[in-house]
Amino acid sequence: MRRALLEGDVNYKVARQFTEEIRKKAIGKDVAKSLNPGQVFIKIVYDELQELLGGKTSELDLAQAIPNVIMIAGLQGSGKTTFAAKLANHFKSKGHYPLLVACDVHRPAAIDQLETLGQQIDIPVYSERGVSAVDIARRSIDFARKNARDIAIIDTAGRLHVDEEMMREAEEVRSAVSPHQILFVVDSMTGQDAVNTAQEFNKRLDFNGVVLTKLDGDARGGAALSIRSVVQKPIKFVSLGEKLDQLEVFHPDRMSSRILGMGDVVTLVEKVQQQVDEKKAEKLEQRLRRNEFTLEDFRDQLKEIKKMGPLKDVLSMIPGVSGAVRNATIDDKALTRIEAMINSMTISEREKPHIIDGRRRKRIAAGSGTTVQDINRLLKQFSEMQRMFKSLSKGKRRLGVR
Numbered sequence: 001m002r003r004a005l006l007e008g009d010v011n012y013k014v015a016r017q018f019t020e021e022i023r024k025k026a027i028g029k030d031v032a033k034s035l036n037p038g039q040v041f042i043k044i045v046y047d048e049l050q051e052l053l054g055g056k057t058s059e060l061d062l063a064q065a066i067p068n069v070i071m072i073a074g075l076q077g078s079g080k081t082t083f084a085a086k087l088a089n090h091f092k093s094k095g096h097y098p099l100l101v102a103c104d105v106h107r108p109a110a111i112d113q114l115e116t117l118g119q120q121i122d123i124p125v126y127s128e129r130g131v132s133a134v135d136i137a138r139r140s141i142d143f144a145r146k147n148a149r150d151i152a153i154i155d156t157a158g159r160l161h162v163d164e165e166m167m168r169e170a171e172e173v174r175s176a177v178s179p180h181q182i183l184f185v186v187d188s189m190t191g192q193d194a195v196n197t198a199q200e201f202n203k204r205l206d207f208n209g210v211v212l213t214k215l216d217g218d219a220r221g222g223a224a225l226s227i228r229s230v231v232q233k234p235i236k237f238v239s240l241g242e243k244l245d246q247l248e249v250f251h252p253d254r255m256s257s258r259i260l261g262m263g264d265v266v267t268l269v270e271k272v273q274q275q276v277d278e279k280k281a282e283k284l285e286q287r288l289r290r291n292e293f294t295l296e297d298f299r300d301q302l303k304e305i306k307k308m309g310p311l312k313d314v315l316s317m318i319p320g321v322s323g324a325v326r327n328a329t330i331d332d333k334a335l336t337r338i339e340a341m342i343n344s345m346t347i348s349e350r351e352k353p354h355i356i357d358g359r360r361r362k363r364i365a366a367g368s369g370t371t372v373q374d375i376n377r378l379l380k381q382f383s384e385m386q387r388m389f390k391s392l393s394k395g396k397r398r399l400g401v402r
C-alpha cells in the first residue's frame with residue numbers, strides 16, 4: 001500500500017504515517033457478520049484518506065468587509081490567472097459583484113490574459129500599465145469600493161521556482177492590502193515537488209487555503225494528500241479544466257473515492273481481500289498447465305470469487321471497469337446456480353464431463369433445481385474454457401515460458 005501511495009505522488013513521510021495509521025486501525029478490528037475482512041479494510045482506508053484530506057469540506061468564508069480581498073499566489077503556470085477568473089465566476093453565480101485585479105506586471109501578456117478572461121465572464125478587471133504590483137493592488141481596493149464591487153480577487157505574478165524577489169513582492173502586496181484570504185494555487189501534476197513549494201509559500205505568506213489545479217489530467221491526487229497533511233491548510237477548490245466553469249469546491253469524501261477508484265491503491269487492497277491460499281493457486285496453475293482442470297476446480301474457483309463479496313463490487317475494483325459495471329446488473333445467483341449444478345454431479349462426472357449423457361443431465365438438473373438447458377450451457381462453457389486453457393498453455397510452451 002505504501003508503494004502504491006508513493007507511485008501516486010504521495011510524499012514518503014505522509015505515506016509512511018498513513019500506512020502506520022491504517023495498520024493500527026485494521027489490526028484487531030472486529031469484522032461484522034455482513035461484511036468480509038476486505039470490505040472492512042477498504043472502509044478503514046477510505047475513512048483514513050478522508051481524514052487525511054481534512055475530514056469535512058472547508059468552505060471559503062467571506063469577511064464582512066467591502067471589498068473582501070482574496071489574493072492568489074503560486075508558481076508560474078500553476079493556473080493562478082485561470083483560477084482567479086473561475087473564482088470570480090463562482091462568486092458571480094452566487095450573486096456577488098467581483099473585481100479581478102491584474103497584479104502580474106512582470107509578464108507583458110499577463111494583463112491582457114486576465115482582461116480577456118474577464119470579458120468572457122463579464123467581470124471588470126482592474127489594471128494599470130507601467131505601475132508596480134503594490135500600487136495596482138492598493139488602488140484596486142479604492143476602485144472596488146467606488147464601483148460597488150464586493151470581492152476583489154488579486155492575481156499575482158509567478159516564477160519558475162520559489163525565488164526571493166517573487167516572495168518579497170507577494171509579501172509587499174499582502175501588507176499593502178491585507179487580504180482576508182490568501183489562496184495558494186498548485187498544479188497537481190507536479191507530484192512530490194508540490195509539497196516543497198507549498199511549504200515555502202506557507203512559510204512566507206501563511207496562506208489560508210489551497211487550490212489544486214489540473215485535476216482533469218492524469219494526476220493521481222497524491223499531491224492533495226501530501227499538501228494537506230504537511231502544511232495543515234485546507235484544500236478549498238479543485239480546478240478541472242481550462243473552461244471557466246470547471247471549478248469545484250473541494251470535498252474530502254469525493255477525493256478519497258477518487259483516489260480509491262483509481263485502482264492503484266485498490267489493486268493492493270484487492271490482494272489483501274482475495275486471501276487466496278498461494279499454495280492452492282500454485283497447484284491449480286499446475287493442473288491448468290497439465291490440462292487437468294476439472295469441474296471440481298472450477299467450483300473451487302467460484303467459491304473463491306464469492307468469498308470476495310458481491311460480484312459487482314469485485315469487478316468494480318478493477319481499474320477501468322468501474323464505470324461500466326456501476327450501471328450493469330450482475331446476477332450473483334448465477335454463481336450459486338453453477339455451484340449447485342456441479343454439486344449434483346458425481347466425482348467421476350466432475351473429472352470427466354464427457355461421460356455426462358442425456359440421462360445424467362436430467363438427473364443433475366433435477367438434483368440442482370435447474371433445467372437440462374442450464375446443464376447443457378454449463379458443460380458447453382466449461383469445454384470452451386478447457387479449450388482456451390489448452391491453447392494458452394501450448395502458446396506458452398512455444399514462447400518458451402514455463
Ligand SMILES: Nc1nc2c(ncn2[C@@H]2O[C@H](COP(=O)(O)OP(=O)(O)OP(=O)(O)O)[C@@H](O)[C@H]2O)c(=O)[nH]1
Binds near residue numbers: 078082215242
Ligand atoms: N487542463 C487544465 N488546464 C489548466 C487548468 N488551469 C489552468 N490551466 C491551463 O494552464 C496554463 C497556465 O494557466 P495560467 O492560469 O495562465 O497560470 P498562471 O499561474 O497564471 O501562470 P503565470 O501567470 O505565468 O504564472 C493555461 O494554459 C491554462 O489554460 C486546469 O484546471 N486544467
Ligand SMILES: [Mg+2]
Binds near residue numbers: 082155
Ligand atoms: Mg498568470
